[in-house]
Amino acid sequence: MPYLTSAVLGAALLCFAVLGLRARWADGPLDDYVTARNSQGAQAIGLSFLASSMGAWILFAPPEIGAFVGPVALAGYAIGSSLPFLVLGLYGPAIRRYLPQGRSIGEFAEACYGVGVRRWVSFVSVAYMACFLAAELTAIGAIAALLSDVPPSLVILGLAVVTLAYTTVGGLRASLATDRWQAWLLLALLVLVGGVAWWWLPPMPAEAVMPSVPAGSALSVALTLVIAVTAANLFHQGYWQRIWAAEDDRALGRGALLGATSSLLVVMAIGGLGMLAAMQGLALGEPPIPFFALLSAAPAWLGLPALVLAVTLVASSVDTLQNAIASMAVASSGRRGLSVRAARLATVALMVPVVWVALQGFSVLRLFLIADLLCAAIVVPVLLGLWQRMSPLAAVGGGLAGLFGAVLPGWVTQGSLSAGVLAASFPGSIPTLAPFLGALLASTLVSLLIAWLRPGVRLHLASKGDT
Template sequence: MMMTHLAAIVAALCLFGWLGLRARKTANGIDDYMTARNSQGAGTIGLSFLASGMGAWILFAPPEVGAFVGPVALAGYAVGAALPFIVFAALGPLIRKRLPEGRSISEFADARFGPGVRRWVSLVSVLYMLCFLAAELTAIGSITGLLSDLNGQVVVIAVALTTLLYTTWGGLRASLATDRWQALLLMALLAAVLFVDWKHLPTTADSAEMPGIPFWSAVSVAVTLVLAVTAANLFHQGYWQRVWAARDNGALWRGAILGGGTTIVVVAVVGALGMSAAMAGLNLGQPPIPFFALLSEAPQWLGAVALVLAVTLVASSVDTLQNGIASLAVAEKDGLTLPVARWITVALMIPVVLVALQGASVLRLFLIADLLCATAIIPVLMGLWPRVTTVAALGGALAGLLGAILPNWVMTGSLAEALLIASFPGGAPTLAPFAGALLASGAVTLLITVASRPRLG
């Protein structure tokens, strides 16, 4: 089977490389390279949203949530994964109107609040996307080891190099071109895995209970996931590129509905597999990996299909992140040439690949990056209200940092303990830091704005 697995991975990567390189013929100048401005219809935007957001994380997190926390939290996860697309569709037209030649949320922050807020937004965005990249590449290395005898580190490097090849050459258009096919391929592969897995799933005992935790605890987890995922994804530069790439506001809205709707279905169905595995009494592993526990009951050839599915998921998110980081770098520095933008993309991938090759868990760092996003997103988006000043936005962002630790500081009476909880030592999301960050940042921004004199003119 080793040669079968190798051939399947090589074929998938060659297909993505060919599709991406073919798209380079349409790139024209650095702005087109970064934004493909006003060129994409609703179908492409929707499939791109789906493919860009569906990383290897869906094979780990939703099944685990379904298996251990239950349907309420899983529903929150599915909504949280899709909600950012609707937010982009609602706010994107307003930001496009204000910055028709814009490229990033940091440029909007600069236009409203100046370079100080812009640098902070850019820092948070880059940190979040680098964490996302490291997580995805780490995941494909781990999945390769689980499903085959191939060296996972070799596959990490192969995926990184292949996506770099076409994203550095073709820019956003290359990413969009591969996204269309990756979205269709991942849905077909996932359907095949689901069909075979459920067919071979052991019979669920009559006495088996739906997995779950107490209702309000499940609600707390669901709300946490909605807040964390939404706040973080609003700092995802790859998604903001697609806001400006949409042909018009209608295409953006329809694309967001398509991408969000299919995302909800995919997350819910994959999570349901985790619930099925738990109810069937399968050994879920330690740490638990319900999706892969199901594969142990399926035909051996399905491992090759699942491996191609994982490569597709990782490539579709990695190429978006690579291009998003390069776009943010170009937006930060006026006058950069296209070759320099390409080399920036390559340079930023070196530390990411080195981290991924260690095989370490990045979940805790991912949650910290999510929390940083939550401290700043409300003040930035409130910039759509003309009365909000730079002082209000900066005050709100600082209040968000305090709000992330204040609830647990009050509950525990210890600042050190509150800081530890806000760093997610167990790698599990908790509601208080995210709710505190969002509420404090929004409230302080609003209070300072109301207390300030209206802007003249």
């Protein structure tokens, strides 16, 4: 069985590599390597949004939220997963007009506010994506250990090397090409695995009830997830690349709508399986893994397509993140003449520490939450960049206010600054609403107040005629 599993996983990874390498843009310029500018239709953009946003996390987080908190919180998670695409679909055309040769969220921040803000935004974006990468590779190692006898380190290294092979050669075009196939494959595998697992469940117990918590707690969790997931995903450079990869504004808007709708439905469906596991009274494990608890009641052969599903999910997000982090490094260098070879070397170099962290099996959830909070503290000032009244002072002031707002709730309730800082670092690795809401509200209010009292002089923006 280990040999069969290894062969199937190897075949899946080989297919992804072939698809990615076939899409390479031989001898293309660096700009095409990191943006594939104006080349993708609506369906390609939509499927790419879906595939790049889905990762192994959907097999853990939504089912657990559904099983323990219920449908309201699950809906919050699904909305948070889809809302960034709608924001980029609505806001992206203005970004394309204002910065037609742009390549990154960092360049957008610099065009609006200057180099200082760009560096901070780039740091937050890379930190978030590095956590995302480490989490995905760690998760596939854990899933491999759970579902097979294949050494987890072998799966982690194999997936990292194969995705690097086609992203370093083909850049963003390779990632976009594999995304289309990975999106359809993961949807088919989700239907197969979820459908068979559901079919083999015993009849629902008469005493079964829908998982739920008090309405106030459920709404609090839902709002926390909407803020955290939306803010963090708006700093995902892979999504920003697709703003410029779309062939026109119409393709971007339709693609964003397709990505948002499909992401919402997938998260709700997989979370619903978690609720089903809880209602069946299955042993959910410690720590809880409701999705895999469902598999325990299904035929043994289902473990193999479930593992292929997990590999597809991780590959689709990892290749996007690899190219996205490399594009941030290239764009942040400020060297328009930087070579494609240097970009490829940057991709490989940035993966070395991430793979090392994944091989250690660390929990990265706390780092993820901190990165999410940093995103929530500055997301509104960044998105206000196209408003003529905004200035670097308003953006920096709003960002600092967001950090203070994250600490303030714990400071007030527990009576000390150190306690507020500790609460904002999520010591129990549990997302709480107060830091996220404080960060979002404080950054928004201070940005708007400074912009209103001391409007910026935005001659470079007004000259483009985009506001």
